[in-house]
Amino acid sequence: MSPVGWELLLGLMGGFLVLLMALGVPVAFAFLALNLVGAYFIFGGVAGISLLVLNATESIGTFVLVPIPLFVLMGEILLTTGLATRAIHAIERAIAGVPGRLSLVAIASGTVFASLSGSSIANTAVLGRVLLPDMLRLGYHPTVSIGPILGIGGVAMLIPPSALAVLLGSLAGMPISNLLLAGILPGLLLATLYVAYIVIAVRMRPGLAPPAPVERMSLGARLAPFVRDVLPLMGIVIVVVGSILGGYATPSESAALGCLATLIAAACYRSLTLRALVDALMGTVRTSAMILIIISGSITFSQILSFSGASREFVEAILGVGLDPLVLVALMLLIALLLGTLMDQVSIMMITLPIFMPLIHAADVDQIWFGVMMLVALEVGLITPPFGLLLFIMQSVAPAGVSMREIMVAIVPFILLELVGLGLIFAFPVIALWLPGFL
Amino acid sequence: AETVLRVGTFLQPTGVWHQPIQRFIDQVNARGADLKLELVADPSSINPFQLGAAVQSGVIDIAYVSGSFYTNLVPEADALKNFNLSVQEVRANGALDLMDKIHREKMGVVFLGKIVDGIPLQIYTARKPESLDLTGFTLRGTPLYRPMMETLGADVAQMPGGEIYGALQSGVIDGYGWPLWGIGDLGLLEVTKYRLEPGFFRSEIALLMNARRFDSLNDAQREVLREESIAAENWFATFLTQVNAEEIAKQDAAGIEAVRFGDAESAELIRKADEAAWKEIIAKSPQYGEELKSLTYKAE
């Protein structure tokens, strides 16, 4: 389609994107600037840029993105009303004596939150907003504060409900209930890997987390704040999960109910003020506007690459290497990982699945196993630079002073852990296929 | 040199929905009229709701797109689903020429043909309808299904396609509207229990071509595109019968039960839904609405 080869085109688009970002052009505008040029040459002239403008508007005005601001709002309310801080102090008190406990709390609560939201962005935004300020204040190193929060964010799309798994299932024509069920163990596996890493890392480098003070407290004194400040917040979880399971709300609708439940909880603690509510709303606007405009830029970027034919030719060139089923699957995952450095999850699926699925069927590979590994590979893409949506979310919700460089350094161990998890599922398909086997 | 025409589709380029356009591309390319059709755009590159704009401005040359996706450019396109005369009949009686005129006038595109036609829209449910009165049912619908659903007395819920699966499984909705084709592609075979018969309206996909580009071709090339469009329309009738049977077999195999109530009563419902839909179209297009209806719709 395009006059230049796909290697050159991908290199140019990717290279200029990295260059613009490195210059310090805000991420959203780096995408938009590149898209202007790309649309002109690839869609064709001013008509092409007009199409870009229409596509950009269309890509944001979609209900699929609605849960993002809603779950962000939920986290903001927890924060501005002080509920979050109270709950964290209570947890600290309850599990005193364990080094790196807040990192472990991040993983545990991230896993719980994964079971009530289908959105990695929401998951990261809530945890980053609620846990991170306290962790940094208490002296947690970015590797054990930013890292686990980002790592566990991606687990949200493995553990049901998962908007991404449903989308993957429908784009790939897989039985969705099998795929949803198949994601549970791999999700827990990743969470376990993170826990193991934290425990070992904190033991080997005590400087990573504040020392655990030896506190002499009665069990009652330890647990009383927990009962008072944490257990009632479980009511919010019950509202969100219960509304989905009970057939009252879809996952995106449950996000709105979660916001209301959080407001009610705050009112019960007498910490709901107009000031707190306004602050929560404006905080939500800050994060949501930034993320939505980045998403708009990245979706149109992927569209231009797809129109040029470069992404398809790239996929076909790599797949041309070998057709042994296992090699094929490994190459497909590699493609997803590589595209994940530059593109968003949905765009990758739309570009690759029409090519992948016929090959998967022809090679007689278990499609559910493949689907779960695709989900993990897409999850890795969320945290790999230069385009890692969760990295940007983290930057947007983190306390002032946290730099993108620190975030990118903190995430490295967790990228490796996710790759280890992916390798384990590849080597032991039973991790993915055991649960759906009961269907 | 060979003339390359860039084709775009509003659907994923796989499966039964894609076959008509793929076949059209192959047929034209095989004619050796110095024409080469290339599929360059699908939803991964152009948003389905902007495919009309893309063919209008010439970013692509030919679009494979359903009428309800570009009503902002040609409100009359919404009428395509309401024709109950066959595509051969509306081609013979000049209705498609009228469509072509409207499309050229309002959008600057040639209406090459209605190459997908007559796939019934259906209502699928998870709990059994006891009559044609669906009061108390919450159905997921789009503006396309709304007239029929409201005629049935159901409450219409809005949600993205990706949420149908979970919502139906948990009971947030009791059912949804979808064409006869393709609920398996959405993973919905496993959560759907009933299909209300008969279907209504007729899913369609048209082939549009940028008018400037069309006029820039030579006579022979234009003739090839016209002939192949008509051939595609005629070919589709057999394909429709075949795929309809396959889709029903798939739904049967998944245990989806067809539910049918009195024929006269059903016909009356369909007539009402048709009337409601035509009323909307005439409101959208006072200029052409009535004329289109008289050419394409015969009340039974």
Next chain:
Amino acid sequence: MSGLPRELDRLVGLAIDGLGAVSGAVVAFITLAISTDVALRALGLSTLGWTLETSEYGLLIVCFLGAPYVLRHGDHIRVDVLLRKAGPRRRGALLFLANLIAFATCLVLAWLGAQEALVAFRRGAMLFKDIVMPQWIVLSVMPIGMLLLAWEFARRILLRLNGTPVAGEGTEGVAL
């Protein structure tokens, strides 16, 4: 800046803050509308019927009209890997160039977006969904946001040329 430009900037600032507040109200509205829908359905009543569409338009507002507010009161996410390594002079030059690129981008998008909206307005194009609405309204959101963003980037460039860059722009912050 002084005199007329300063007065103009104050007015633009007010507009940006106003649109920020509107975006906040939109978030509250979406939350309430969806919750109402769920409640109505649970009670077996008819749902509002416009929640999905208004939420979608709401996202457009939060995205494009909230963005200038975010920029005015902070910054959009920048990758600071290089910025943090550079000395003050070079960092200033990088930020100048970055803001210039962002400014030009926003201006072009504002211009072409406005053209699209104008074309839709002239044609009288309507969006026929559950809500029937003129398309130009939807298409106006992005160019308005882009124009305000362009203004804000231009302001940053001018302030930097005057030697008084926006406080907090590309802040390196305290090491953790």
